[in-house]
Amino acid sequence: MAAPLTAVATTNAAPAGLPRAQRLAGAVGQQAGVLVASLLAASLLIFLALHYLPGDAAAILAGPDATAAQVALLEQRLGLDRPVAVQYLDWVFGAVRGDLGTSMLDGRSVAGQIGEKLQVTVPLCVAALVISVLIAVPLGMIAGARHRTWYGQAIGALTQFGVALPVFAVGLALVSVVAVQWRVLPVQGFPTDRWADPVDALRSLILPTITLAIPLTAGLVRFVRSATIDIVGEEWVRTARAQGWSNAAVLIRQGLRNAALPLVAIVGLELAGLLMGSVLIEQVFSLPGIGQMLLKDVGNRDLVSVQGTLLTLTSVIMIVTIALNIIYTLIDPRLRGSK
Amino acid sequence: MIALLRNPSGLVGAVLVAVVATAALLSLVWTPYDPLAVDPTAGWLAPSAAHLLGTDALGRDSFSALLVGAQVTLGSALLATTVAAILGLPLAAFIELTPSVVSSFLQRFIDIMIAFPTLILAVILVTSLGSSTWTAAIAVGLGASVVVARTVAPELRRARASDYSLLALAAGASSGRIMLHHVIPNAGSTIIVRLTQVLAGAALAEAGLSYLGFGTPAPTPSWGRTLAEMQPQIMTRPEVLLAPALCIMIVVLGFNLLGDGLRDTLDPRTRRSNR
Numbered sequence: 108m109a110a111p112l113t114a115v116a117t118t119n120a121a122p123a124g125l126p127r128a129q130r131l132a133g134a135v136g137q138q139a140g141v142l143v144a145s146l147l148a149a150s151l152l153i154f155l156a157l158h159y160l161p162g163d164a165a166a167i168l169a170g171p172d173a174t175a176a177q178v179a180l181l182e183q184r185l186g187l188d189r190p191v192a193v194q195y196l197d198w199v200f201g202a203v204r205g206d207l208g209t210s211m212l213d214g215r216s217v218a219g220q221i222g223e224k225l226q227v228t229v230p231l232c233v234a235a236l237v238i239s240v241l242i243a244v245p246l247g248m249i250a251g252a253r254h255r256t257w258y259g260q261a262i263g264a265l266t267q268f269g270v271a272l273p274v275f276a277v278g279l280a281l282v283s284v285v286a287v288q289w290r291v292l293p294v295q296g297f298p299t300d301r302w303a304d305p306v307d308a309l310r311s312l313i314l315p316t317i318t319l320a321i322p323l324t325a326g327l328v329r330f331v332r333s334a335t336i337d338i339v340g341e342e343w344v345r346t347a348r349a350q351g352w353s354n355a356a357v358l359i360r361q362g363l364r365n366a367a368l369p370l371v372a373i374v375g376l377e378l379a380g381l382l383m384g385s386v387l388i389e390q391v392f393s394l395p396g397i398g399q400m401l402l403k404d405v406g407n408r409d410l411v412s413v414q415g416t417l418l419t420l421t422s423v424i425m426i427v428t429i430a431l432n433i434i435y436t437l438i439d440p441r442l443r444g445s446k
Numbered sequence: 447m448i449a450l451l452r453n454p455s456g457l458v459g460a461v462l463v464a465v466v467a468t469a470a471l472l473s474l475v476w477t478p479y480d481p482l483a484v485d486p487t488a489g490w491l492a493p494s495a496a497h498l499l500g501t502d503a504l505g506r507d508s509f510s511a512l513l514v515g516a517q518v519t520l521g522s523a524l525l526a527t528t529v530a531a532i533l534g535l536p537l538a539a540f541i542e543l544t545p546s547v548v549s550s551f552l553q554r555f556i557d558i559m560i561a562f563p564t565l566i567l568a569v570i571l572v573t574s575l576g577s578s579t580w581t582a583a584i585a586v587g588l589g590a591s592v593v594v595a596r597t598v599a600p601e602l603r604r605a606r607a608s609d610y611s612l613l614a615l616a617a618g619a620s621s622g623r624i625m626l627h628h629v630i631p632n633a634g635s636t637i638i639v640r641l642t643q644v645l646a647g648a649a650l651a652e653a654g655l656s657y658l659g660f661g662t663p664a665p666t667p668s669w670g671r672t673l674a675e676m677q678p679q680i681m682t683r684p685e686v687l688l689a690p691a692l693c694i695m696i697v698v699l700g701f702n703l704l705g706d707g708l709r710d711t712l713d714p715r716t717r718r719s720n721r
Contacts, residue, residue, distance in 0.1 A: 145558040156570040271699035276691035283684040379563040428561040
């Protein structure tokens, strides 16, 4: 696993030999260019795919009894009678200003709706990610450094189950045991007044966060374990051991630094999975997050809302990916230091 | 093959996959009941000799539905993986064969496409083409193809820089010929391992998409959708959720272990290390 992943995201386009700040600026500039191009490509893909849907959006919204004149009026009101290119540019320039249009159904601001839903989805994803990394790094290092002992093997075997578990099944199991039978935590839902009472809000996010963290942790442990096994076999570890360092000290002081790099890369790869997991979990726990919004809008054929949500999700993931790439450039010792 | 079955991961994985494959094949010719036959007088029967896993709200036999669900899961996992291989492998070879200016651009593009969530691809395809097992599988395959391309490309590079490839180059072989006759056969074992992992991911993704309503539409039995349909029962009879959840786990675990077993037996670099 480790070998191809270390090849991820080495974007040191600026020639070596330049001062570090300049190389960094070059790398950031290149990444920013890639980001803008990718966001444009993604927005075009989302827009065109939804624009050329079979079935006329205005006709569906107007209902089966509407006359042709009513449909035409609605089309005009929604701006669907304009040329495609105008509609696209209008949408993209609006999006840059933070305006994603208004819902076709209730006329509410799409961006405002998304902002509200992200108050649920972002804490859920961030908490699950932080918990997973905090558990997975020590656990994976132990399992890797002691991979021939029974507990090293046991951790390895457990992660096999962890990555095979469908996240929604884990959620359902937790709901039925912790919430329904023990009655410790709320079964489903989120306070309607959102974060007005932080304790209530947090309580309803505990089970979803654990659910989302379980497969993520298992995947990360597998990765850290395999990276640690590789590291333990390295010659510099043997040298350090010969100098009287304990295995744990070598791993913590040197190995952690070596594992940090691929870890940043793998976290980037997990982002899309994290989003998919979050959408599934919002469905299991009836959380009013962005996934629920997306499912509802697809069901209602509220295209303005759907394309706004898709663009937001894609942008967030791409921006975080690029940010991770830049961090990667920063912490990679091969791209650092030497003047 | 025998070496694979001597490997503990490989053996368990092969058995689990074989069980699911047998269920799928069996359901093509025989199921205890018609999985779609509704019997209003037999709703929510408890498991018994007549109905091994009981019945659902409409009196449909749950065990028959589970067997047919194996077809859906395996079929869509195979389709998604085929799509991923057909697109991903030539892409990997193309990256390796093109001049570095083009390939560096392609790699950036792939980095970004990996970040483009499969879920969003599936939503777009399903909204425009309508939900079906195959639409969802193609979306999953498209999403996985870039992952295949990215993970296979370094293997191709390694094989291409090897002595036998250089020897072929010195003998005057074209780069396309070297790719087909030397590089791909030598990277073959890694490619097979990767594709087995894609199978596992695709099975999990099918279940997830069906659970959300973007995959297999009713009434075709699908493990993910069965879970969604049974979810309201979690208060009263949580045990009905167990069988489909376990089935999903078995098939994903099976493919993952099979992949590990294949990696251990096919890849000489890890053959001896005890992972």
